[in-house]
Amino acid sequence: MIKIPGEKLIWMYKTMLKIRHFEDKIHRLFLEGNMPGTIHLYQGQEAVAAGVCANLERSDVITSTHRPHGHALAKGVAIKSLMAELFARSTGCCGGKGGSMHVGDPDVGMIPAIAIVGGGIPVATGIALAFKFQKSKRVAVSFFGDGACNEGSFHESLNMGAIWNLPVIYVCENNLYGASTSIRVAVKIRDLAERASSYGIPGVVVDGNEAISVYQATSKAVERARGGQGPTLIECKTYRRGGHSRSDACNYRDKEEEKMWLTRDPVVILRERLTKDGILTPEDSKQMEKEIEEELTQAIHFAENSPWPKPEEALEQVWA
Amino acid sequence: MRKLTIAEALREAIAEEMRRDEKVFCIGEDIGIEGGFGGAFTVTLGLSDEFGHERILDTPISELGTTGIAVGAALMGMRPIADLQYGDFIFLAMDQLINNATKLRYMSGGKLKVPMVMRIPVGASLRGAQHAQSVESYLVHAAGLKVVCPSTAYDAKGLLKTAVRDDNPVMVFEHKLLYGAKGRKEGMDARGEVPPEEYLIPFGVAKVVREGGDVTIVATLRMVYEAILAAEELKRASISVEIIDPRTLVPFDWETLFNSLKKTGRLVIVHEDNLTGGWGAEVAARVADEAIDLLDAPIKRVCSYDTPVPFSPPMENFWVPGRERIVKTVKELFSS
Ligand SMILES: Cc1ncc(C[n+]2csc(CCOP(=O)(O)OP(=O)(O)O)c2C)c(N)n1
Numbered sequence A: 001m002i003k004i005p006g007e008k009l010i011w012m013y014k015t016m017l018k019i020r021h022f023e024d025k026i027h028r029l030f031l032e033g034n035m036p037g038t039i040h041l042y043q044g045q046e047a048v049a050a051g052v053c054a055n056l057e058r059s060d061v062i063t064s065t066h067r068p069h070g071h072a073l074a075k076g077v078a079i080k081s082l083m084a085e086l087f088a089r090s091t092g093c094c095g096g097k098g099g100s101m102h103v104g105d106p107d108v109g110m111i112p113a114i115a116i117v118g119g120g121i122p123v124a125t126g127i128a129l130a131f132k133f134q135k136s137k138r139v140a141v142s143f144f145g146d147g148a149c150n151e152g153s154f155h156e157s158l159n160m161g162a163i164w165n166l167p168v169i170y171v172c173e174n175n176l177y178g179a180s181t182s183i184r185v186a187v188k189i190r191d192l193a194e195r196a197s198s199y200g201i202p203g204v205v206v207d208g209n210e211a212i213s214v215y216q217a218t219s220k221a222v223e224r225a226r227g228g229q230g231p232t233l234i235e236c237k238t239y240r241r242g243g244h245s246r247s248d249a250c251n252y253r254d255k256e257e258e259k260m261w262l263t264r265d266p267v268v269i270l271r272e273r274l275t276k277d278g279i280l281t282p283e284d285s286k287q288m289e290k291e292i293e294e295e296l297t298q299a300i301h302f303a304e305n306s307p308w309p310k311p312e313e314a315l316e317q318v319w320a
Numbered sequence B: 001m002r003k004l005t006i007a008e009a010l011r012e013a014i015a016e017e018m019r020r021d022e023k024v025f026c027i028g029e030d031i032g033i034e035g036g037f038g039g040a041f042t043v044t045l046g047l048s049d050e051f052g053h054e055r056i057l058d059t060p061i062s063e064l065g066t067t068g069i070a071v072g073a074a075l076m077g078m079r080p081i082a083d084l085q086y087g088d089f090i091f092l093a094m095d096q097l098i099n100n101a102t103k104l105r106y107m108s109g110g111k112l113k114v115p116m117v118m119r120i121p122v123g124a125s126l127r128g129a130q131h132a133q134s135v136e137s138y139l140v141h142a143a144g145l146k147v148v149c150p151s152t153a154y155d156a157k158g159l160l161k162t163a164v165r166d167d168n169p170v171m172v173f174e175h176k177l178l179y180g181a182k183g184r185k186e187g188m189d190a191r192g193e194v195p196p197e198e199y200l201i202p203f204g205v206a207k208v209v210r211e212g213g214d215v216t217i218v219a220t221l222r223m224v225y226e227a228i229l230a231a232e233e234l235k236r237a238s239i240s241v242e243i244i245d246p247r248t249l250v251p252f253d254w255e256t257l258f259n260s261l262k263k264t265g266r267l268v269i270v271h272e273d274n275l276t277g278g279w280g281a282e283v284a285a286r287v288a289d290e291a292i293d294l295l296d297a298p299i300k301r302v303c304s305y306d307t308p309v310p311f312s313p314p315m316e317n318f319w320v321p322g323r324e325r326i327v328k329t330v331k332e333l334f335s336s
């Protein structure tokens, strides 16, 4: 086990707290009708985004999914520009062209999120191929859900990533459902990480609600990738605390299962661990929450007071 | 008479066809899960109660495989109805559709047939570029696929039933903003009277939505409603509009269109999709080719711009052709 520096642990905790507060706030704003479109929230999976991104440099690049807010915050997309994008304003990180499902910012190493399930996996692999050509030490990370593992793109990408030893890390967030479909009826194997063996790369299963476990597994994978040894598939077992999108009551989920997972709150798990280890005090945590709330208030103020895009801007940025 | 939404009408059509013919089954993501959604837009909600999970077959997220499986099952005499959730995902299924669904009959020298249906929700609905595209034109271009675009509950039911019984692959396009009980935008209530008795609507028969004498507007899906709003406004400017909803793009009812042009001599084509290479271009070309004598003015197209679909409401509203652009275009035809 690698020893994780204290400031990394604090960073992960603060990032997870930020994601949780951000998503809770977005949920409310959305239900109040302040945001157009649809949303897929990330509460419950914060340890994955934070535990993975704590290992990355700003110059490393991630791809994300229809559920991207957590990845964006962890990779360092400015909270104001994220908020403004969700408010569909011209100051948003995609200028209002993207929306919730496509947030991202290439300046901090996040390709606009790709909402076609599995669509980001080959793109991340290609990014890694470029890094290899360029003899760079950068790595690519693809975040995707359990559902994406049944798309051809997953299989084709892992195979090519493997045969060319590309510096890419495949992070599967197995929250046990793809929309309403349970993983149990979507695959016959127990762990999706088993699939790595078909491609000759390491596949590891981690508790995705334990930021420290996610960090440890990613740290190894990043080292392998930077060292030219090729990809790793990391399966993070986790759970969404809310619905798939909009107002989904999750009637397809087993209530016992739900209860079990909801008691395993990743934010609480890390807080307790850090408190026990004397790295974090309850006052620190309170102070962080206060700062995050202030930042969020400012971001919302910024977004609400930002201009709408002009209609004709729809015609711009098609061609390079 | 009772009124149904398009979602309800489609559900009823599926149920009737499944009762009539045990070869019919549904296949797709999230279509029959207990406690689930009944597909992305509730069309198959509750159907697994009557037909069980073998005939309302839930798949993993695997569009290419699912489409090819539908092709294979259809080759062996089954009649699959595949649900694609969003039109944008057709691109994942395209290999099976274009290389197999349309070609296996031809390549077998007519020995095989592929009687499958795909249900494909389309249209911009504030979800951003990857859940918004209207992809009809891609499939109109492929020889061997029938292309259906119902704009009302009545049409949806009758056309889907015909689609299931057709011996060819049929693509049924449904507009996301037209499914529900209430029009999500002004003038866009697609609920309508649907008789309880069985009926079928043949392919290749257009519907004259509104009769008029000065200009013919051809439109499908959501654009039918925008055309109706435009026609109301143009009426106040003493321009009488005839609206034709072709209902099926392949086969296309040229006769109804040409008959209308005999009256009006002017043609405006409206579609919610890029201008370039859209099905409107084909209609314009055919009319120019075969009926140019009927025209008193240039053919006009009111289409989306040649860009991906933008997210933010002001841009999306601008991108989707609406009443104002239709009115303006029609008026220009009369200004000289
Ligand atoms: C190619 C494709 N098929 C279907 C969808 C519709 N869809 C959006 S999210 C989703 C479920 C994805 O499940 P998973 O990959 O497990 O991610 P999660 O939502 O659980 O984060 C589906 C089916 C899509 N966006 N893209």
Ligand SMILES: [Mg+2]
Pocket (backbone or CB within 6 Å): A145, A146, A147, A173, A174, A175, A176, A177, A178, A179
């Ligand atoms: Mg999932």
